Amino acid sequence: MYTFIANPNARSGRGILLWKQIEKILLEKEIAYNVLFTKYQHHATRLVHDLTSDGAPHTIVVLGGDGTLNEVIDGIRYLDKVTLGYIPLGSGNDFARGLGLPTDIHSALEQILSPSHYTAMNVGVLDYENKHRRFAVSTGIGFDAAVCHQVMVTPLKAFLNRLKLGKLTYLGVALHKLLTLKPVTMTVTTEAGETKTYHKVYFTAVMNLKYEGGGFNFCPAASGTDDRLDIITASELTRLKVLCLLPTAFKGWHTRFRGITLDTCTEVTITSDRALPVHTDGEPVFLQSDIHVHLEKEKLRIITPCK
Ligand SMILES: Nc1ncnc2c1ncn2[C@@H]1O[C@H](COP(=O)(O)OP(=O)(O)OP(=O)(O)O)[C@@H](O)[C@H]1O
Numbered sequence: 260m261y262t263f264i265a266n267p268n269a270r271s272g273r274g275i276l277l278w279k280q281i282e283k284i285l286l287e288k289e290i291a292y293n294v295l296f297t298k299y300q301h302h303a304t305r306l307v308h309d310l311t312s313d314g315a316p317h318t319i320v321v322l323g324g325d326g327t328l329n330e331v332i333d334g335i336r337y338l339d340k341v342t343l344g345y346i347p348l349g350s351g352n353d354f355a356r357g358l359g360l361p362t363d364i365h366s367a368l369e370q371i372l373s374p375s376h377y378t379a380m381n382v383g384v385l386d387y388e389n390k391h392r393r394f395a396v397s398t399g400i401g402f403d404a405a406v407c408h409q410v411m412v413t414p415l416k417a418f419l420n421r422l423k424l425g426k427l428t429y430l431g432v433a434l435h436k437l438l439t440l441k442p443v444t445m446t447v448t449t450e451a452g453e454t455k456t457y458h459k460v461y462f463t464a465v466m467n468l469k470y471e472g473g474g475f476n477f478c479p480a481a482s483g484t485d486d487r488l489d490i491i492t493a494s495e496l497t498r499l500k501v502l503c504l505l506p507t508a509f510k511g512w513h514t515r516f517r518g519i520t521l522d523t524c525t526e527v528t529i530t531s532d533r534a535l536p537v538h539t540d541g542e543p544v545f546l547q548s549d550i551h552v553h554l555e556k557e558k559l560r561i562i563t564p565c566k
Pocket residue numbers: 266267268269270271297298299300301302322323324325326327328330348349350351352541542
């Protein structure tokens with residue numbers, strides 16, 4: 260039995276129409292399913308928490324963007340009891356990109372209904388103010404999170420989504436934030452006890468998968484299955500240099516330049532000298548100056564294509 264968690268509002272309101280296409284196929288194929296629609300922010304977390312509280316195995320299929328996916332993963336009570344399928348409807352789609360999942364909804368559904376391969380994926384956790392929030396793709400503090408915060412509220416997103424140019428939303432907002440955000444000093448302390456201090460930092464991101472922000476390959480070595488988190492810090496750069504480096508990050512070429520530092524860890528504490536926006540998988544976690552990030556002990560089973 261599949262439980263679909265569908266955001267009818269994803270892709271600027273087209274989610275419900277795309278669900279109707281999926282439902283038609285499920286009925287034709289006589290697949291047993293149940294569907295729960297999200298009605299507001301964080302509803303997916305509550306729905307999935309209630310669903311999985313029985314401790315029984317569940318196959319959950321998410322129909323939405325990276326935001327809904329994040330809320331679903333955050334709500335799972337027992338990670339090792341869930342098999343997750345994903346039909347990407349968002350504009351960023353960094354989760355699908357990172358795991359090599361099909362982005363066409365029909366191919367994604369087909370693969371979920373006839374699964375041939377599974378990936379045991381690490382799940383990250385952000386700790387802040389005595390609260391916890393899981394992430395599948397990444398968490399970040401500074402410029403990348405400021406972009407996510409702004410993308411959530413900009414009318415540009417709905418407009419560009421209608422033109423099927425949703426990815427450009429991130430680029431447009433990123434340019435604006437780059438001109439307005441003031442860099443900070445940050446310290447990054449990993450589980451090994453080593454503390455590094457960086458000045459004029461635009462952002463630090465802790466990545467489980469390679470891509471964030473709609474296709475920026477910030478940590479090309481991140482895999483989601485290696486029991487490690489990859490850290491990228493952009494520091495001591497002028498705005499002009501960040502501007503020049505950003506396009507190279509689509510291909511992962513930014514890592515060759517001075518000012519970009521990569522590291523790996525299982526646990527990290529990041530402290531900023533000023534409170535900055537924080538995100539998990541593109542979802543805002545307001546302003547923070549201290550965050551701690553680690554991995555869940557259990558992994559999550561994801562339906563993925565054969566390699
Ligand atoms: N029925 C709903 N109405 C309004 N917002 C919703 C609803 N259901 C979920 N949400 C919220 O919408 C936000 C974005 O959803 P989601 O990521 O699925 O789609 P998207 O914005 O199209 O994709 P992307 O984040 O990749 O651009 C999430 O924060 C989620 O909590």
